[in-house]
Amino acid sequence: GENVEQHPSTLSVQEGDSAVIKCTYSDSASNYFPWYKQELGKGPQLIIDIRSNVGEKKDQRIAVTLNKTAKHFSLHITETQPEDSAVYFCAPDTGRRALTFGSGTRLQVQP
Amino acid sequence: DADVTQTPRNRITKTGKRIMLECSQTKGHDRMYWYRQDPGLGLRLIYYSFDVKDINKGEISDGYSVSRQAQAKFSLSLESAIPNQTALYFCATSDSGTGKEKLFFGSGTQLSVL
Numbered sequence: 001g002e003n004v005e006q007h008p009s010t011l012s013v014q015e016g017d018s019a020v021i022k023c024t025y026s027d028s029a030s031n032y033f034p035w036y037k038q039e040l041g042k043g044p045q046l047i048i049d050i051r052s053n054v055g056e057k058k059d060q061r062i063a064v065t066l067n068k069t070a071k072h073f074s075l076h077i078t079e080t081q082p083e084d085s086a087v088y089f090c091a092p093d094t095g096r097r098a099l100t101f102g103s104g105t106r107l108q109v110q111p
Numbered sequence: 112d113a114d115v116t117q118t119p120r121n122r123i124t125k126t127g128k129r130i131m132l133e134c135s136q137t138k139g140h141d142r143m144y145w146y147r148q149d150p151g152l153g154l155r156l157i158y159y160s161f162d163v164k165d166i167n168k169g170e171i172s173d174g175y176s177v178s179r180q181a182q183a184k185f186s187l188s189l190e191s192a193i194p195n196q197t198a199l200y201f202c203a204t205s206d207s208g209t210g211k212e213k214l215f216f217g218s219g220t221q222l223s224v225l
Contacts, residue, residue: 043217044154097167101146
């Protein structure tokens with residue numbers, strides 16, 4: 001099965017700074033790369049995703065970049081705000097079965 | 112709004128008891144999933160179902176069973192609860208027709224086994 005590693009496990013930044021979370025996967029057949037955000041007391045919610053034929057995707061202050069050769073993809077958040085504080089999960093997918101999630105990154109944005 | 116509803120939100124039970132966690136959805140999705148969340152371990156897949164007649168084990172299915180009673184309902188049972196099954200449980204759905212990889216999660220059930 002897919003082996004997924006996420007780094008760092010915790011990240012603290014000052015409001016306005018950028019944050020980067022990296023996800024490494026093992027299955028070269030992975031072709032879909034999503035990031036989920038989990039706010040306190042809620043279930044995870046998809047915030048951005050990318051497919052293997054694209055190297056980068058942006059949506060306002062968030063972006064995902066993919067390096068298929070090295071088998072990793074990253075979540076970038078610019079101009080961080082307190083409401084970005086949450087746990088973030090990656091979940092690379094081969095399309096053959098249910099998603100395998102990384103262990104999560106707790107992001108704390110200090111005002 | 113179309114939603115994924117989990118009941119109960121919180122449950123405390125004793126070792127050896129049988130309990131059921133329920134999930135229902137009004138999204139019209141055909142795929143349903145049960146995940147377990149422990150601190151520092153992310154989300155781990157327990158069981159998943161791609162349609163009413165399809166049930167598949169996930170990475171941590173031992174000690175759990177599921178029932179897909181209808182397209183909209185997917186329940187998770189612990190036949191004889193043990194303390195290391197204390198965790199936050201999430202149900203999720205997805206649509207095989209479009210964006211099948213995109214999961215929609217319920218708000219979770221916090222289970223404590225004493």
